[in-house]
Amino acid sequence: MIHLLEKIESARLVLRPLDIGDAGDIQRLAGDFEIARWAENVPHPYEDGEAEKFIDHSAERYRRHEAYTFAIIESGSGVFTGTIDLRLEGQNKGDGEIGYWIGREFQGKGYATEATKSLLAFAVDHLELERINANVLEDNAASINVLKKCGMRFKGREKLQRAGSDEPVTSERYAVFAKDIRRHD
Numbered sequence: 001m002i003h004l005l006e007k008i009e010s011a012r013l014v015l016r017p018l019d020i021g022d023a024g025d026i027q028r029l030a031g032d033f034e035i036a037r038w039a040e041n042v043p044h045p046y047e048d049g050e051a052e053k054f055i056d057h058s059a060e061r062y063r064r065h066e067a068y069t070f071a072i073i074e075s076g077s078g079v080f081t082g083t084i085d086l087r088l089e090g091q092n093k094g095d096g097e098i099g100y101w102i103g104r105e106f107q108g109k110g111y112a113t114e115a116t117k118s119l120l121a122f123a124v125d126h127l128e129l130e131r132i133n134a135n136v137l138e139d140n141a142a143s144i145n146v147l148k149k150c151g152m153r154f155k156g157r158e159k160l161q162r163a164g165s166d167e168p169v170t171s172e173r174y175a176v177f178a179k180d181i182r183r184h185d
Contacts, residue, residue, distance in 0.1 A: 008070065008119070008122055009075070009118075010075075010114050010115070010118045011114065012074065012075050012076075012111070013075055013115055013118070014073040014074075014075055015070035015071070015072060015073070015084060015115060015118055016070055016073060017059070017062060017068075017070060017071070018054075018055045018058050018059065018069055018070070018071050018083065019055070020052065020055055022051070022055060023051035023052050023055060024051070025080035026046075026051040026054065026055070026080075026083070027051040028103075029080070029081075029101075029103030029104070029105075030046055030051075030083075030101060030103075031044070032103070032104055034104050035101050035104060038101070038137060038140050038143065039099075039101045040099070040135065040160070040171075041099075042101060058085070061087075061089070066087070066089040067086065067087040067089060068085060068086045068119075068122075069083060069084070070083065070115075070119070072084055072100070072102065072111060072115045074106075079106075080103075081102055081106040082100060082101050082103050082106065082111070082115075083100065083101060084098070084099070084100035084115045084119055085098070085099055085100070086119055086122070086123055086132070087099070088127075094129055094130040094131065095129065095130065095131045095132070095133060096123050096127065096129045096131075096132045096133070097132070097133045097134065097135070098119060098120070098123075098132055099134065099135075100112055100115060100116060112143070113146050116146055116150045117150055120132055120150060120176065120181050121181065123178075124178045124181050128178075129178060130177060130178050131175055131176070131178070132152075132181075133173060133174065134147050134152060134173070134175070135172070135174075136171065136172050136174065137172075138157065138169075138171065138172050144172065144174075148174075151176045151180050152174035152175060153174060153175060153176065154173075155174060155175050156173050157170055157171065157172055157173070158170070158171050158173065
């Protein structure tokens with residue numbers, strides 16, 4: 001079992017556990033419909049108090065080693081840009097599932113790719129996971145591109161029912177094995 005981490009650093013980013021001071025940034029950035037429409041678990045509208053609940057729930061899952069949710073912070077400025085997580089609960093032993101969102105004003109800078117590569121390395125080096133999965137809506141070309149840049153490969157499609165919607169959506173499943181992560185660092 002790993003110890004709780006203070007942070008993961010990359011060239012331009014710091015990934016650190018969420019804290020209550022992130023609530024305003026989370027509500028502002030994730031509350032943008034263009035973020036919520038692509039994220040399976042981001043509500044819209046993002047009501048007052050939801051970010052605090054998300055942070056508390058994330059902290060509890062982190063302590064129990066069920067999921068590791070990090071704030072994505074610009075190294076130089078200290079600006080909050082989004083979140084990324086690695087979920088272990090509900091996965092096969094040795095598997096994890098990654099998910100992320102980046103605020104619209106920070107998209108197109110390669111932050112999602114950099115954060116994902118950092119979290120994949122953490123998953124292999126510290127959690128000794130063998131396979132990391134990701135789900136993405138089939139028409140989310142930007143996130144599909146991120147996953148491919150990180151060495152993830154297409155594994156199939158499935159229909160999902162999104163919370164608060166009667167319309168099913170098609171999700172694509174991607175995965176990468178630990179042995180293949182090192183080649184993409």
